[in-house]
Amino acid sequence: MATAIQCRDLRKTYDGKVEAVRGLNLEIQTGECFGLLGPNGAGKTTTIEILEGLLEPTSGEVSILGHSWRENERELREWLGISLQETRLSEKLSVRETVGLFASFYREPRSTDDVLEEMQLTEKADAWVGKLSGGQRQRLAVATALVSNPKILFLDEPTTGLDPQSRRQLWDIIGEFQGAGGTVLLTTHYMDEAERLCDRLAIVDYGQIIAEGTPADLIERLGGHHVVEFAISGNSDSAALEIWQELPSVESVREEDGMVGLSVREPHLTIPALLDAIDKQGHQLEHLTTRQASLEDVFVRLTGRHLREE
Amino acid sequence: MSVAEKIPVVTIPSPKRPVRRNGRWAGYWHLLWARLLELKREPEVVFWVFVFPLLLAAGLGIAFRNKPVQAAPVAIVSGAAADRAEALLQRSPRHASFKIDVLDESAARKGFRLGKYDLVIQPDLAGGLRYLYDPARPESVLARAEVDDALQAAAGRKDVVATSEITSSEPGSRYIDFLIPGLLGMNLMNSGMWGVGFALVDMRQRKLLKRFVGTPMRRGDFLAALLSSRLVLMIMEIGLLLSLGVIFFHMKVLGSIFTIVLLGSIGALCFGGVGLLTASRAQKIESVSGLMNLVMMPMWIFSGVFFSYERFPAMAQPLIKALPLTALNDALRASILEGTPLVHQWPRLLVMALWGGISFVLALRWFRWT
Ligand SMILES: Nc1ncnc2c1ncn2[C@@H]1O[C@H](COP(=O)(O)OP(=O)(O)OP(=O)(O)O)[C@@H](O)[C@H]1O
Numbered sequence A: 001m002a003t004a005i006q007c008r009d010l011r012k013t014y015d016g017k018v019e020a021v022r023g024l025n026l027e028i029q030t031g032e033c034f035g036l037l038g039p040n041g042a043g044k045t046t047t048i049e050i051l052e053g054l055l056e057p058t059s060g061e062v063s064i065l066g067h068s069w070r071e072n073e074r075e076l077r078e079w080l081g082i083s084l085q086e087t088r089l090s091e092k093l094s095v096r097e098t099v100g101l102f103a104s105f106y107r108e109p110r111s112t113d114d115v116l117e118e119m120q121l122t123e124k125a126d127a128w129v130g131k132l133s134g135g136q137r138q139r140l141a142v143a144t145a146l147v148s149n150p151k152i153l154f155l156d157e158p159t160t161g162l163d164p165q166s167r168r169q170l171w172d173i174i175g176e177f178q179g180a181g182g183t184v185l186l187t188t189h190y191m192d193e194a195e196r197l198c199d200r201l202a203i204v205d206y207g208q209i210i211a212e213g214t215p216a217d218l219i220e221r222l223g224g225h226h227v228v229e230f231a232i233s234g235n236s237d238s239a240a241l242e243i244w245q246e247l248p249s250v251e252s253v254r255e256e257d258g259m260v261g262l263s264v265r266e267p268h269l270t271i272p273a274l275l276d277a278i279d280k281q282g283h284q285l286e287h288l289t290t291r292q293a294s295l296e297d298v299f300v301r302l303t304g305r306h307l308r309e310e
Numbered sequence B: 001m002s003v004a005e006k007i008p009v010v011t012i013p014s015p016k017r018p019v020r021r022n023g024r025w026a027g028y029w030h031l032l033w034a035r036l037l038e039l040k041r042e043p044e045v046v047f048w049v050f051v052f053p054l055l056l057a058a059g060l061g062i063a064f065r066n067k068p069v070q071a072a073p074v075a076i077v078s079g080a081a082a083d084r085a086e087a088l089l090q091r092s093p094r095h096a097s098f099k100i101d102v103l104d105e106s107a108a109r110k111g112f113r114l115g116k117y118d119l120v121i122q123p124d125l126a127g128g129l130r131y132l133y134d135p136a137r138p139e140s141v142l143a144r145a146e147v148d149d150a151l152q153a154a155a156g157r158k159d160v161v162a163t164s165e166i167t168s169s170e171p172g173s174r175y176i177d178f179l180i181p182g183l184l185g186m187n188l189m190n191s192g193m194w195g196v197g198f199a200l201v202d203m204r205q206r207k208l209l210k211r212f213v214g215t216p217m218r219r220g221d222f223l224a225a226l227l228s229s230r231l232v233l234m235i236m237e238i239g240l241l242l243s244l245g246v247i248f249f250h251m252k253v254l255g256s257i258f259t260i261v262l263l264g265s266i267g268a269l270c271f272g273g274v275g276l277l278t279a280s281r282a283q284k285i286e287s288v289s290g291l292m293n294l295v296m297m298p299m300w301i302f303s304g305v306f307f308s309y310e311r312f313p314a315m316a317q318p319l320i321k322a323l324p325l326t327a328l329n330d331a332l333r334a335s336i337l338e339g340t341p342l343v344h345q346w347p348r349l350l351v352m353a354l355w356g357g358i359s360f361v362l363a364l365r366w367f368r369w370t
């Protein structure tokens, strides 16, 4: 498989002060859907804009479909479809005029009406952009990217602000695009979105990749596919955490707001032992849940913080 | 070795069949059309570019229209000799140009102070008359001269030189004739600066410029479309203002329409260039607004929009004439009012071309798309 996007040791320092990206390496294959996942300010937008050739990196190499931005900008632009995190399109143009305008920049664009239909905007085709809802604007932004008939689609937080139904529609469209041979690079805050959409993803924090792999890989690396969370009466001091670590099949332990979370391989071995141990300590069990491990757990495990933490 | 060199160039089949092919100029035409649609749909633009200058021209044209000189109000201080002075004035063939009140001295002086009378006539004990007037008030000076002339003539003075009079208020020399080309020039400057500069900073602030740069759009086409939209508007601005002048104020346009439109184009492009430069780096609407007012302010004052710049000291004249709006206003006046051909106006055209050209080149060098 050929490489669609590659970057090596990418660094970006804003105004000589803010180190937004610090030594980031990526290699994305054609036909792949790759996700950049990370909290606010992690450097996702900075990274994706450098890859899109809109920002000059402070240092590092970027190659898109085997070309560098310096040598082949115009050709590359024909092949990319971009949706920025925040663009306010002209409010006094209609949806169809806006998509038509973007189509006019490309040598061989897709038909405007096809794209509008795909993005479920046909009904709003003659409405002014200023009169659209937030979600409809978001879909329009993706439509302006798709109309170019791109080989690679760059989407910076495409589903932020969409209702669950619109999100799922957009996932379908991205899936279809990928199914037809397209490559996708997207950023998101949403775990379920990353798990559902991305073949591979990278978790970005403070401008660096702290973990990379398929969603299943990353969860596997957490050590267990299950999470057991419980709370007990009385204060469980931190020394107690070691007791939980000793329980059978437990891979890791963390505590948060009085809730203890165990990453567990086989809950049916852990839970009876856990109940015994609590009993022996003379505590009361106040709360107990088990669930599938998610990327959120991966993130918390890696950074000690939650992904959506502001 | 760079990453790019190591990886072979790959070609991937496009995911969907392309439906159409765009020609070289598709982007330009779409950008121009989109810009014009946006302008048309923006009520503020329609008001400031078209309605406001018309209102201004109509308002000023009516306020300063040439009207017959009003009768000069004159006060005569009551007393023994007052009746004789009044009778003399009434007998004069010009009595219609005075409005005479007879009243006591303090009331007359008070009226004079307040500007109610232009002149106070006070008969003295020796049978003569004393004029009280203000040499700093033109109407007062005029009233004195007229009254004196009328009185002397009525009292039997013989004029030794035979004189006759012709009056002139022909179209071409009135204030409205001076005003309309000036307003046209100012309007081309305002809408050029705002239409280009404001639009650019607004798009930059909205990240729309960045989004455009993310497409294969030719950047030169984008700027060209923006300037072209100015030309389309310019033709409408000229048409409207000149029609107003011709229809309502019976203005005579001596130059050819072609010359005037050509001048308008040069002016519009010149200010488009200046607007581009002003907006080349600003990130915020607020900062570009200040900058534009700073650039335009001297020209509103010095470039002879509402009154002739000849009134400024001679020392300042070369500087004033080097301003692009002065050049445009002078050229428009010469073409519209006198029919001067363009070839005789090359210094003015040069001033505009230099301002526009240098601004454009600098703007391209400094321009920030993101
Ligand atoms: N133009 C800029 N000038 C200075 N600092 C910037 C600029 N743009 C971004 N930054 C800083 O760089 C860091 C990374 O920002 P970036 O926008 O890439 O984050 P992000 O991962 O996209 O965040 P979010 O999820 O909120 O969109 C932040 O600390 C931000 O403050």
Ligand SMILES: [Mg+2]
Residues within 6 Å of the ligand: A044, A045, A046, A085, A156
């Ligand atoms: Mg971002």
